[in-house]
Amino acid sequence: MTAAAVDEDLARRLSIGLRAYFSFVIAVGLALPLLSFLQYKEAIHRVAWLSDAGRSMLPWSVFIAVAFIVFQKFVRRTCTLIAAWALETPGDRYRWVVIGCCLLIFTSYSWQLHIGIAHRGVPGWVYVGTRDVIQPEEPANLSLPADVDPAVFKAALQPWVMPYIHRSGYASSEVLFLHFKDGTMRPANYELALVSWPKATFGLANGQMTHGPEFLAIVKHNFANRRAGGPFLLPGAISYPSHLNYQRIDYRGYPAADEIVGASLWTLTVRIDDHAGAVSVVGATKVAQVNG
Helix, strand or coil, X not given: CCHHHHHHHHHHXXXXXXXXXXXXHXXXXXXXXXXXXXXXXXXXXXXXXXCHHHHHHXXXXXXXXXXXXXXXHHHHHHHHHHHHHHHHCCCCHHHHHHHHHHHHHHHHHHXXXXXXXXXXXXXXXXXXXXXXCCECCCCCCCCCCCCCCHHHHHCCCCHHHHHHCCCCEEEEEEEEEEEECCCCEEEECHHHHCCCCHHHHHCEEXXXXXXXXXXXXXXXXXXXXXHCCCCCCCCHHHXXXXXXXXXXXXXXXXXXXXXXXXXXXEEEEEEEECCCCEEEEEEEEEEXXXXX
């Protein structure tokens, strides 16, 4: 067999392998949301490791599968071209790296994976069925801790948003506070921990973080940078998503980072008075305490 024939046979097998891989990825990406949907409808027995939430990916998975079938000729031609390009220069490993990265991204998009270099993100955010943040009824069992000055919680409020709120009611949200050696509690952002939901990342059990020392070490490190005026790696307008709990806090008036002795997470409930243009804290419940 001639070298040209060998290369042609190798390219053909590589092309077939690529199509087989695409078929596998698409089949798995379709099967899991379908099983999740059937499980949610109680059409099959519950699977311990399968989440009902996976059914939300079914429309996306069906779209990918249908597109793969409808454009089969295009897929075959593309796989053939990729195989020929990969084998065009023998020993060029960088072409294989490019193909591998492309396959990883394709897998990430198809399976909705969040994996380091390829983050699929949220396929749609329409808030269907989401409970309104501002509720007209006062929540039950509201109270403020006797050992914390109400002014501490008030410092976490952002009254400048009031002109954009056009109804009265009650709203609750989580707030992070830093504790300093001088006995003060001051509001901070979750971004100091480099995550949006530290409870899930660092673990939360019985009012304590499972990885509290690690959480506090990261917070101190980033607090020192922010207090010194250090910026985000990216411009502030895009470096922290606006839909997360983020305040533009000027940490330069805070004590130094080595003065931090702990942190605490609280759920604050506020009463919004649209007519008076005022907001006040009416309830505070400690969620977690992290001691240094």
